[in-house]
Amino acid sequence: MSRAAVLAGIGSCLPPRAVSNAELAPALDSSDAWIRSRTGVRRRHVADPGTATSDLAVGAGARALKSSGEPQADAVLVATTTPDHPCPATAPAVASRLGLGGVAAYDVSAVCTGFVYALATAAGLIAARAADRVLVIGAETFTSILDPTDRSTAVIFGDGAGAVVLRAGEPDEPGALGPFDLGSDGEGQDLITVPAGGSRQRLSGVPATAAEHCFRMAGKEVFWRAVRRMARSGRTVLDRAGWSPADVDRLVSHQANARIIQHLADDLGIPRDRSVSDIAEVGNTAAASIPLALDRAHADGVLRAGDRVLLTAFGGGLTWGSTVLTWPRLERA
Structure with a gap:
């Protein structure tokens, strides 16, 4: 029988x-009004010196495991653009700190689409019977790669982590x-x-300048591209699921x-009032944005059991991806 990955x-x-x-x-040389009008951001969380991506990932992962009622997982996936080190991956250290040493653990790099890519990868592990439970984490310390003088990026991004536990189910x-639905366009x-x-x-053979070590984005x-790709991908999974846009109770897109x-x-x-958004409070947290938005909406009662939810993201690569689910009953850690 086919096995599905179920949010637990x-x-x-x-x-x-x-x-x-x-x-x-x-x-x-900006203002609160200018930033709000162009981005919707009011504030963002910033990691203190000495805090790394793995620290936030461990915090989110521990809460997700507690919420699931079971402290174990067979695999740990960390979606991130800002790993602790270029080598090795961040996920093995996160797994070890969570008491999950010995399980499969690896990073997924798809920038802001990373969490959706990681969900699909975890679903594949479960479908292939390589795992019964997978911890999927989106974690970023994105402010560590920003140019603090670049108004086009410094006002948008923040740090944080969100996580889910997936189990084998029907x-x-x-x-x-x-x-x-997953896709990419390397020409961008x-x-x-x-x-x-x-x-x-x-x-x-050309030394890099300090600015070239910082994140750049051609915003316009x-x-x-983000709107069109997420919309097309979202419609694809709705069609495959047999849902219409009217069936969607909550749209949770990359923030x-x-x-x-x-x-x-x-x-x-x-x-528009069916869109879940927390960008005003946390900014754009890249791979962490969808799980952070989901957790806040769940805690606030915006997401309720039985709600039909569309997830869709767009990020560097260029990459995009979408999936759907019916929201289950979950415990709050």
Whole structure:
């Protein structure tokens, strides 16, 4: 019989320090009103010195495991753009710190689409009977790769982690994920990038500048590509699931920008008030954005058992992906 990946637990972890627009604005020749009008962000959480991506991942993972009622998992996947080290992957250390040493553990790198890619990968492990329970974490310390003088990026991004536990179950039970749609377009790789630090730059024979070690994004180019790709991918999984846009109770997209979230809902034909958004409070947290939004919506009662949910994301690569599920009853850690 076919096995589905079923959502069994959820948790999140945010650094305690929250930085308001008012705190950032003077150094960027900006204002709270300007930042809000263009991004929808009011504040973002910033990791303190000495805090790494793995620390946030462990916090979120522990809460997700507790929520699931079972402290064990057969695999740990960490979706991140900001690993603790270029080598090795961050996931094995996270697994060890969670008392899961010895299980399969690896990172998934798809920038802001990373969490959806990791969900699909975990679903594959479960379908293949390589695992019965998988801990999937999206974790970022994105402020560590930002240029603090770049107004186009410094005001948008924040740090945080969100996690879910998936267990083997039946395709028709609440919480079952799928179908999935995943895609990429490598011709747009330079639109969302950190130019330096990899083999392309290191073997070029040209020393990198400090600025080239920072994150860059062509915001105007990315805006409409993100809307169109997420909308197309979202419609694909709705069609495969036999759902119409009217069937969707909650749209949870990558928290890229408040205007992108609004335009995406319009393009899909889903009322804007059905979109789940926490970008005002945490900013764009890349691979962590969807699980953070899910956990907040669950805690606030915005997501209720039986709600039909569409997840969709877009990120560097370029990459995109979507899936659907019916929200299950979950415990709050």
